[in-house]
Amino acid sequence: MGGLRYPLLSDPDSKIIRDFGIFNRKVPRKHSWYGICYPGTFIVDQNGVVQSKFFEHHHMQRITAESVLVKNYGADGIKRMEAKTDHLTLSASVSQKVVRPGNRFTVTADVDLKKAMHVYAPEVQNYRPISLTFEKQELLYFHRPEFPKPEKLLLAAIKETVPVYKDRIRVLQDVTVSHRYRDKSITLSGKFEYQACDDKTCYLPASVPVTMTVDVIPYDTKRVPRELRIENTRTQK
Secondary structure (H helix, E strand, O other), rough: OOOOOOOOOOOOOOHHHHOOOEEEEOOOOOOOOOOOOOEEEEEEOOOOOEEEEEEEEEEEEOOHHHHHHHHHHHHEEEEEEEOOOOOOOEEEEEEOEOOOOOOOHHHHHHHEOOOOOOEEOOOOOOOOOOEEEOOOOOOEEOOOOOOOEEEEEOOOOOOEEEEHHHHHHEEEEEEEOOOOOOOOOOEEEEEEEEEEOOOOOOOOOOEEEEEEEEEOOOOOOOOHHHHOOOOOOOOOO
């Protein structure tokens, strides 16, 4: 069944985007982009109240719906790999199977720690914190990873309180694909690093390789039928 199955908002006088504060006035009034709303996504509840919003710097970039489901609602995404160590199990997934140039998608690292184990949060001082990093690639932008809020643990032997994670944690890594990206796939190569401790022992730092591939499909740039085009009616000088 074809056709749109959701409502579209008509805003011919730009009233709605003005009310939301996303009417673009940062370009000259005579510029073709003047008044185009800032690129973004609002998440609203059943009463129309905004619960969260996602905005980008460029009109050709958008966060994907699948990424929103992962970030806002804890969706699992597409599982790509799993690794086990003496201290934890790491499951890595990606928000979707396929992306397009300009998409912002999410890589998820779910970490299940063994009983009595803990690892250190990024803000810890004088200890080895967890990290999720990927090799840099041209035309890919890796955003700052998102970590959950840690809990405080008292190290009784040295009377020190430190931020740690226990049980299960989820780390999110957003990736934006440049609108100039032309390859048919993206291979992400990275690593999850940590130092695990239990009530008696702090073990040697460890690193778990994280590798996954996402397919890339181009946008259909074929011109729309003439009867559907909005032609530029401005007088050319």
